[in-house]
Amino acid sequence: MKKLSTKIWLLVVSFLVFTVLFMYALTNFLYERLYVQDTKQSMIEVGTKLTGMYEGGKVKDDFVEAVDRYNMYSNINVFAVRNPRELSACVPFDIEYDTLIGPEERQQLLQGNTVTKQGYEKRFDRQLISVVVPLVDNERLEGILYLYFPLEKITELASKDITLIIIAALLFLAFMTFITIKGIGVIMKPLKRLQKASHDMAHGDYTTRVKVTSKDEIGQLSQTFNEMATSIQKSDEQQKEFLANVSHELRTPISYIKGYSEALANGLIPKEDCDEKLGLIAREAERMEKLTTELLQLSRAEQIEKIELMPLVLAESLREATALAEQRAQVKQMRLVVEADEELIVEADEEKLKQIVVNLIENAIRYSDAGTTVFVSACREGKTAKLQVKDYGIGIPAKDLPHVSERFYRVNKARSRSDGGSGLGLSIVDQLIKVHHGSWKIDSIVGKGTTVTLYLPLYAFEDM
16 A cells, blocks of 8 residues: 555656656747747748849859859858759759759749758758748749758757756755655645544544644544544443443442342241242332333434424323323322423324423422422423423432432432432433434522423424
């Protein structure tokens, strides 16, 4: 598997290769357009100016001599001849007349147009550009001006500065290499930190964090990683705490059941005390069953992402939930009073709504003195149904109110264990209210009682 730095290097090299090829193509293009075309145009202009001295008729010796004199001071070789076949005697290389001036070229010359040729000349070992300018009088070709110029090669054009160019290129390459290495190092540094942090987290170190040094994509990735690490660490701590609490909750009833059952089996308990001990074993078994049931309910509530909400008459659901808790209230000689607006229709899951209300009523019964009353009421408040469960029990201290929905949290641990409370009831309520898109709060005064208020969305008839 290729490293990211290797991929970046390959990308940089690809760019450099592309740049070199592009510069090569550009250089040849500029050579052809600027140097070759400019030379050709200059030769045509020189030939055109020299034909201005031609007065018509036969080409005179004075004209030929004037052209020869110009040729002595020009870097372009120019010859004036009456007969094109005489060129071979004027130039230092072989000329094939039929190739230079064929039928097509002759027609162009008779029309007063110049003829341009370009090709490799072995005598000069380079490309040769030649221009033939006609000397025409009365549609008769009286002679020609022949101009030629050996083109310099690209390397010859740059020969004077080639050393400087090579040095500059090497310095530029070294500079770009240095910048690239540094740039890759800067880019890879936070990624390497992320890699190390991910490795540490994969091996169980959830406290690892990545230093955020920028606001770009890598910085955002680092920030996201830190948020994920915090979430995973919190989840891991909650899981460990949850397992510890479950183990702690089950340890006591298991030890009671194990101890008394072994004592009964071995005949260590007097017969008159056997019924009492069997009752204790039954209560502890019931407590374990209740705990596991609530754990299962909590697990299911946390896994629910979407439930099927339907219109429910709230008052009827409250009466059914109250009936389920009536027996527990009678044991403590308590009254359950329901006062609900019969017209309230909420969007809710029937079974989950009853589970919420039953949990709240059982909590109110558990933490209230015998002979007191628990009030369950419901009324309209804006677009929500306001549901309240009010008791006159022991109340909850203000410092404990923010924590009552945490799993296994108890205000009075000793009292909770003695009456079977597991500290999971309000956690279940919290999860179920969230999936109903509702909210809730607790108001309590120590020694006077507690009021739990729920807000559930009303069913919107106008959407039907």
